Amino acid sequence: MNIAVFASGNGSNYEAIAKAINARKIKANLAVLICDKPEAYVIERAKKYNTPTHIIKLKDFNNKEEYEKKIVEILKPLNIDLICLAGYMKICDKTLLEAYPNKIINIHPALLPAFKGAHAIADAYNYGVKVFGVTIHYVSPEIDGGKIISQGVIDYKETDNIEQVEEKIHALEHILYVDTINKLIGGNK
Ligand code: GRF
Numbered sequence: 166m167n168i169a170v171f172a173s174g175n176g177s178n179y180e181a182i183a184k185a186i187n188a189r190k191i192k193a194n195l196a197v198l199i200c201d202k203p204e205a206y207v208i209e210r211a212k213k214y215n216t217p218t219h220i221i222k223l224k225d226f227n228n229k230e231e232y233e234k235k236i237v238e239i240l241k242p243l244n245i246d247l248i249c250l251a252g253y254m255k256i257c258d259k260t261l262l263e264a265y266p267n268k269i270i271n272i273h274p275a276l277l278p279a280f281k282g283a284h285a286i287a288d289a290y291n292y293g294v295k296v297f298g299v300t301i302h303y304v305s306p307e308i309d310g311g312k313i314i315s316q317g318v319i320d321y322k323e324t325d326n327i328e329q330v331e332e333k334i335h336a337l338e339h340i341l342y343v344d345t346i347n348k349l350i351g352g353n354k
Pocket residue numbers: 172174175176177178179251252253272273274338
């Protein structure tokens with residue numbers, strides 16, 4: 166089983182996956198990290214785990230389609246079985262979705278279908294919800310709208326401030342992503 170991770174930023178979810186693979190808690194190969202931001206901290210993390218990394222910047226291409234074609238060109242020879250988006254701040258378009266149908270998953274820091282979008286934790290907190298959680302879903306053309314694979318909730322206390330909620334959500338993400346990948350790849354190696 167060959168896994169690709171796509172990330173644009175901090176990379177704590179990338180690291181949770183890389184660590185689990187190193188420890189054989191996920192029995193798969195972390196074949197590649199695709200990153201669209203040269204300054205992203207995830208690139209530093211990937212060096213620690215020797216994950217082959219490709220930095221692909223949209224602005225180096227004429228359009229999104231050519232950008233995604235380049236990514237597919239990198240992935241194809243690696244026989245990728247599963248693509249895990251982990252804070253990848255771009256919408257997956259047709260080229261990627263058609264090359265990897267039902268093989269691209271995303272982690273979202275809210276209980277979908279509530280609080281879609283890039284500011285889910287703050288949106289949920291400011292709304293005043295009392296149940297917070299994480300969703301892992303298949304990626305479809307609709308943003309944060311694909312079929313749900315798994316969800317989990319945090320242990321929220323009324324006294325938690327937003328930083329505490331964020332911390333609990335991220336801790337849950339790291340566990341749920343590893344568990345979910347394992348469920349999807351089954352007993353395969
Ligand atoms: C996570 O909260 C994830 O749910 C969302 O983006 C964030 C990425 O965090 N899609 P990190 O870069 O993995 O630390």
